[in-house]
Amino acid sequence: MGMTLTEKILANKAGKKEVAPGEIVTVEPTWVMSHDNSAAILLKFKKTGVKKVWDPEKVVIILDHTVPPPTAEYANNHRSIRNFVKEQGIVNFWDMNTGICHQVMAEKGYDLPGAVIVGADSHTTTPGAFGAFAAGIGRSEVAAIWATGKIWLRVPESYEIIVNGKLPKGVFAKDLALHIIGDVTAGGAVYKAVEFKGETIRDMTIASRMVLTNMSAEMGAKNGIIEADKKTEEYIKERKKAPYKVFHPDEDANYERRYEYDASDLVPKIAFPHTVDNVHDIDKAEDIEINQVFLGTCTNGRVEDLEIAARILKGKRIHPDVRMLVFPASWEVWREADEKGILRTLADAGAMVMNPGCGPCLGAHEGVLADGEKCLSTANRNFKGRMGNPNAEIYLGSPATAAATALKGRIADPREVL
């Protein structure tokens, strides 16, 4: 029996000829990632009685969630992480002047084909865009890996999601991701590997592919994955932190379920409060007045995202009743966007260009909403209270929809302004 991409990677890592869904394998992860929550993880680690992490070169720590820290408590957490990093000799540490963990993992060359990456963040599915197996795990399990160097994984059943056709003007990877999640539903792929294939995926930039694997978590998937190709190898050429091996799914691989989509008839999509699978065509949302537009996050804070927004807002001013917050996903993104004049264009339009990081996505700081307010966000989650106020509403859309909305003061179709 042939194997899916996920099965191939897990079999290779476990040193087995083949693996089947349901089987448990034990692997040494290529990288284990954590962020500001490393402060809690290191306390758990210390309780194990193990003195040194198993391999200080495979532990990756990236500070991104509350940067710079808004309270003394967060600041103390950051300090305890920095001390731990020094004490353990952890080389792959990126302080708060780097970017969002899932973006930094790509930029700094950890996201590699064939790698097994686990991290203490639910959107650790993102590296799947590079043909890696990548999944979110709990804090205790990260502490356990730091102590033992291994994790057991149940080989998931795979779904294949096949997308063909050219995305129409004004419709982007985010709209496709929302469309798929609306169809599969928030719990529709629980514990499954979702493998994205088809010409639409092959035509996508790496940044756009990352939107799909990032949002795989929102249908409950264990991991989202896309076969590596020339674009992948081009991206990682100068960045890679380790050797890698490209795997391909077998022709006769067994997929538990298949979803097929035609991208060419898609329209911009909006996920309504308070679940990510509450997805509607944009025309159902067009009268909704918006107080805040949030452009950024690990889902949509890359250069192509800021660029499309800048194209829409160039030479214009955003609606006076809207606050627009822009958070580039990393300082690398910030620099490139700066060189291209994107940040200046956005600021000239009235947007506030903020420091790279998770920003207000998780409601900790930098843009919390008032009671009764509505936000159009390019993030991946719109749960009640997600942005710090349970009495506010979050609508999810693409960066182009975000820019069109900022311009009009209500949810607006980007096809009208592109």
Place this chain on the structure above:
Amino acid sequence: MGKVWKYGNDVNTDVIFPGKYTYKIMSDEEMASHALEDLDPNFAKNVKEGDVIVAGTNWGYGSSREQAVKCLKAAGIKAIIAESFARIYYRNCINLGLPAITLKKEDIDKFDAGDEVEVDIENGVITNKTKGFEVRFPPFEGYVMDIIKAGGIIEYIKNQGNRE
């Protein structure tokens, strides 16, 4: 050797261990006394060391609370055998040292409440003494078996820490 407690599909963590107790610090015995309280009030009173649970699909969905595994282990449950488990519940089972065994529906259907069964974790055999049949399952692989034998991942790591 123990007997079967049989349940259906989609048994959630709230009926296994009620949410109202989750932030109360409890001894193992006290946890055991609330096990399955809202699903089967007879369970906690009558369960014996070595008994097993046999259930349908999606056992343990809902919250990530570890007490929903711990209370059953503390009550003496030796293994949970189900058609499928909720993802976090499954991980919690293994990491707390309670074997979670997946069987096909046709095998699950062969068991009835009260059957006397023996579960051989090491070799992957469930023997139903009442009905006189055996069902095999793939034994847990090395690391997972080590965790189960140690009684959980924390115990496993502590043993490792002590060795250094």
